[in-house]
Amino acid sequence: MAIKDYLRERFFPHLWCSGCGHGIVLNSLLRALADLGMSKNEIVMVSGIGCSSRISGYVDFHTLHTIHGRALAFATGVKLSRPELNLLVPMGDGDALAIGGNHFIHAARRNIDLTAIVMNNRIYGMTGGQYSPLSGQGIMATTAPYSNIDYDFDTVELAKAAGATFVARSTTYHTQQMTKMFRQAILHEGFAMVEILSQCPTYFGRKNRAGSAIDMMESYKENTTPIGSKSKMENPDLIERGIFVQKEVPEYCNEYDKIIEKAMKGR
Amino acid sequence: MKEISILIGGKAGDGIRQAGQTVSTLLNRIGYRIFFYDDYPSLIRGGHNFSIIRASEKRIIAHKDSVDIIVALNKDTAEKHKSRLNAEGMILYDSKAVDTEGVGIDFMQIVKQLDGLPIMRNTAAIGALAKVLGIEWPVVERVMKDTIEKQVALNLNIAQLAYEKVGTSRFVIEKLDQKSLPLVSGNEAIALGAVRAGLNMYIAYPMTPASAILHYLAAHEDDLGVVTVHPESEIAVALMALGAAYAGARSMVGTSGGGFALMTEALSLAGQGEFPVVFIECQRPGPSTGVPTYTMQGDLSFVVHAGHGEFLKVVLAPGDAEEAFYLTGLAMNLAWKFHIPTFVLSDKHLSESIFSFAADPDKIKPEPPLIWDGQGKYKRYLDTQDGISPLAFPGDPAATVKVTSYEHDEYGITTEDPDQIARMQEKRLRKKEGLIDELAKNEQVKIYGNRESKTVLLCWGSTKGACIEVAEQLGLKVVQPLVLKPLPIDPLRQALSDADMIIGIEVNATGQLAKLLSGHGFGIDHMILRYDARPFTVDGLLDKVKEVIS
Ligand SMILES: Cc1ncc(C[n+]2csc(CCOP(=O)(O)OP(=O)(O)O)c2C)c(N)n1
Ligand code: SF4
Numbered sequence: 001m002a003i004k005d006y007l008r009e010r011f012f013p014h015l016w017c018s019g020c021g022h023g024i025v026l027n028s029l030l031r032a033l034a035d036l037g038m039s040k041n042e043i044v045m046v047s048g049i050g051c052s053s054r055i056s057g058y059v060d061f062h063t064l065h066t067i068h069g070r071a072l073a074f075a076t077g078v079k080l081s082r083p084e085l086n087l088l089v090p091m092g093d094g095d096a097l098a099i100g101g102n103h104f105i106h107a108a109r110r111n112i113d114l115t116a117i118v119m120n121n122r123i124y125g126m127t128g129g130q131y132s133p134l135s136g137q138g139i140m141a142t143t144a145p146y147s148n149i150d151y152d153f154d155t156v157e158l159a160k161a162a163g164a165t166f167v168a169r170s171t172t173y174h175t176q177q178m179t180k181m182f183r184q185a186i187l188h189e190g191f192a193m194v195e196i197l198s199q200c201p202t203y204f205g206r207k208n209r210a211g212s213a214i215d216m217m218e219s220y221k222e223n224t225t226p227i228g229s230k231s232k233m234e235n236p237d238l239i240e241r242g243i244f245v246q247k248e249v250p251e252y253c254n255e256y257d258k259i260i261e262k263a264m265k266g267r
Numbered sequence: 268m269k270e271i272s273i274l275i276g277g278k279a280g281d282g283i284r285q286a287g288q289t290v291s292t293l294l295n296r297i298g299y300r301i302f303f304y305d306d307y308p309s310l311i312r313g314g315h316n317f318s319i320i321r322a323s324e325k326r327i328i329a330h331k332d333s334v335d336i337i338v339a340l341n342k343d344t345a346e347k348h349k350s351r352l353n354a355e356g357m358i359l360y361d362s363k364a365v366d367t368e369g370v371g372i373d374f375m376q377i378v379k380q381l382d383g384l385p386i387m388r389n390t391a392a393i394g395a396l397a398k399v400l401g402i403e404w405p406v407v408e409r410v411m412k413d414t415i416e417k418q419v420a421l422n423l424n425i426a427q428l429a430y431e432k433v434g435t436s437r438f439v440i441e442k443l444d445q446k447s448l449p450l451v452s453g454n455e456a457i458a459l460g461a462v463r464a465g466l467n468m469y470i471a472y473p474m475t476p477a478s479a480i481l482h483y484l485a486a487h488e489d490d491l492g493v494v495t496v497h498p499e500s501e502i503a504v505a506l507m508a509l510g511a512a513y514a515g516a517r518s519m520v521g522t523s524g525g526g527f528a529l530m531t532e533a534l535s536l537a538g539q540g541e542f543p544v545v546f547i548e549c550q551r552p553g554p555s556t557g558v559p560t561y562t563m564q565g566d567l568s569f570v571v572h573a574g575h576g577e578f579l580k581v582v583l584a585p586g587d588a589e590e591a592f593y594l595t596g597l598a599m600n601l602a603w604k605f606h607i608p609t610f611v612l613s614d615k616h617l618s619e620s621i622f623s624f625a626a627d628p629d630k631i632k633p634e635p636p637l638i639w640d641g642q643g644k645y646k647r648y649l650d651t652q653d654g655i656s657p658l659a660f661p662g663d664p665a666a667t668v669k670v671t672s673y674e675h676d677e678y679g680i681t682t683e684d685p686d687q688i689a690r691m692q693e694k695r696l697r698k699k700e701g702l703i704d705e706l707a708k709n710e711q712v713k714i715y716g717n718r719e720s721k722t723v724l725l726c727w728g729s730t731k732g733a734c735i736e737v738a739e740q741l742g743l744k745v746v747q748p749l750v751l752k753p754l755p756i757d758p759l760r761q762a763l764s765d766a767d768m769i770i771g772i773e774v775n776a777t778g779q780l781a782k783l784l785s786g787h788g789f790g791i792d793h794m795i796l797r798y799d800a801r802p803f804t805v806d807g808l809l810d811k812v813k814e815v816i817s
Contacts, residue, residue: 015313068556098472128478133499
């Protein structure tokens with residue numbers, strides 16, 4: 001299927017600011033789906049609320065644009081009732097890990113077969129540049145005009161600890177890697193979490209003097225490194241990219257089927 | 268001419284709200300009273316944005332559909348709003364982007380000529396507009412110096428060049444002989460009212476149209492001294508505020524309907540545990556995410572009835588910036604006097620509009636709560652005649668402060684004893700008598716227009732602005748309850764008793780105030796409802812009211 005067929009072109013131009021990373025994530029995601037040859041009606045995309053979550057408006061699949069922070073819980077309901085569908089759940093960092101943090105860890109723990117994508121721009125774009133749980137100390141934000149004192153989560157460590165069976169990270173600079181990761185995440189049976197560092201030049205960039213979108217993407221190149229690389233040992237501040245966890249663990253819907261079978265035995 | 272309305276429009280990201288505010292300041296400086304309305308989509312970039320600045324010799328708190336000048340930075344503005352122009356009206360437009368009749372100037376050319384940034388196109392538009400309005404250059408210069416933060420000289424040059432390009436003025440906006448007033452948004456008024464009443468801590472999760480309260484208090488942490496916290500969700504927000512109140516801090520939270528839905532669990536805890544907390548609910552159209560950046564009065568029933576179980580609460584509904592200021596102060600003092608949750612119900616139209624602000628700050632003082640006298644063993648829930656149990660706070664060496672979400676005895680120890688349960692329910696509800704007496708010391712129902720008229724426009728909140736002007740023009744009476752819970756029955760009866768016709772006017776689809784009042788025996792004869800997420804305008808409402816009364 002051609003990438004264009006996955007898009008609802010009549011809704012373009014999209015509403016993201018020029019330079020916003022979210023469009024790049026959309027691009028890579030559609031490429032991954034095209035590579036896998038997936039048909040539109042076997043995909044359901046569930047998103048929350050935020051600039052990132054608007055992604056569901058531009059794709060021509062079944063979509064549920066739910067409420068802020070709740071996409072994973074919603075998607076769990078869909079998956080449980082129609083396990084044959086492929087569930088994609090793109091979320092902003094605030095969406096996934098502030099208001100939706102509880103759903104995030106429990107979806108991971110359950111190992112339900114969803115693909116969660118955290119589009120991490122370290123700020124709330126939609127509502128005007130407030131800090132998020134991924135901003136970290138020293139970041140300037142509308143709600144931290146004298147700089148943020150909150151520590152940030154490491155999304156990868158959090159997902160790992162919560163039991164996610166596929167955990168990966170890339171950036172909008174590394175689109176090939178991102179596309180490949182999406183492919184693997186979608187094929188993975190169980191809870192897959194892919195974190196993508198995605199620039200918000202409008203709020204994060206301006207408030208933190210991070211320069212243009214291009215500067216921000218270049219910083220993704222400079223400040224990240226493949227997992228276990230030599231440069232990580234030399235410079236521990238570098239952020240690792242790649243697949244951190246990929247393991248086979250019985251999946252929730254399958255386990256549920258087994259329970260039903262057991263309960264119904266002989267009937 | 269002693270009144271003028273100006274519409275400025277462009278794309279989201281063109282700096283329309285800011286341009287509108289500068290124009291408001293300009294007219295404010297020469298003695299006009301201002302009402303500023305901002306209309307923007309829930310998009311960061313693109314989409315159509317416009318602001319309406321209405322300036323008048325008299326105090327005004329509403330805008331009109333019709334305008335005298337349109338400043339069009341893009342084609343959409345000219346096309347969408349042309350029909351609003353008054354007979355004498357004109358369009359001032361960016362001649363590169365728009366093709367229409369009026370005064371066209373190539374704003375971008377001016378910016379480029381002076382090496383400015385693209386966003387400074389609106390500075391050029393302001394300069395040109397000032398000339399169209401016949402405002403003297405030195406006034407423009409002073410206002411720009413006061414309002415522009417960066418690259419003042421460059422902005423001034425751009426504005427001046429545009430000012431000169433206009434040639435002759437089309438209007439003569441004379442300077443008025445009255446003192447200019449501060450320009451304050453509804454949200455700022457809420458923040459300031461709370462600060463005057465002793466606010467220590469403001470906790471909120473961003474949500475339009477309440478976010479500006481948080482931004483304002485965060486940016487003014489240095490001079491207003493309020494601790495602001497933005498936690499992970501509204502659930503955390505409400506519970507942190509309860510915790511802060513338990514420890515003695517005057518705390519307040521602010522959100523919109525969707526966020527408040529998440530706070531209702533904590534609200535019931537505030538009812539059971541008797542926590543003093545102020546909730547600000549800035550309504551936007553629902554249900555659910557709804558229409559984030561537009562307005563509706565759709566949460567009245569929700570807020571009045573929110574929370575499981577039976578407990579006392581207060582809901583106040585300001586309709587302009589002064590009321591927002593006073594009523595937030597009152598909400599704080601009532602919360603701490605009666606140890607109850609109190610509400611200020613605003614909406615996008617009040618919260619984000621800007622008003623000429625004439626409140627008297629000395630009318631709000633933090634009233635100290637009843638504090639435990641240190642005698643005997645401390646009982647947080649001491650059963651008193653008026654139901655109010657003196658407060659002590661954790662850290663007090665003489666008191667152990669036990670609070671619980673379970674039903675409890677006077678010490679705050681869980682109980683299932685039927686007598687204890689009934690007694691505590693009664694103790695909490697008994698506070699209502701004192702509360703009603705206290706509320707009666709304040710103006711609870713406002714009356715405007717022709718007091719003798721037997722035709723009443725019944726409204727609440729931000730809808731009052733349009734209602735007052737319509738009533739003045741048609742010789743009708745306006746009744747606006749400021750307190751929605753507990754409903755001020757006697758003052759309402761007085762205000763409505765000799766009416767022949769009551770017309771309920773609300774920005775919602777079902778007439779929620781009318782419903783509330785009809786439960787108390789008030790009959791509403793007609794309803795004028797607007798539920799397209801836009802507020803009533805003076806001229807729009809005038810036509811509707813005329814239809815009903817003719
Ligand atoms: C219950 C609730 N609270 C608050 C909001 C307002 N809100 C909408 S999106 C958003 C945050 C967006 O940030 P993020 O999730 O990081 O996504 P981004 O816009 O940066 O892509 C907030 C606070 C809401 N819609 N619902
Ligand atoms: S505000 Fe930030 S996250 Fe939102 S569209 Fe613009 S750049 Fe993207």
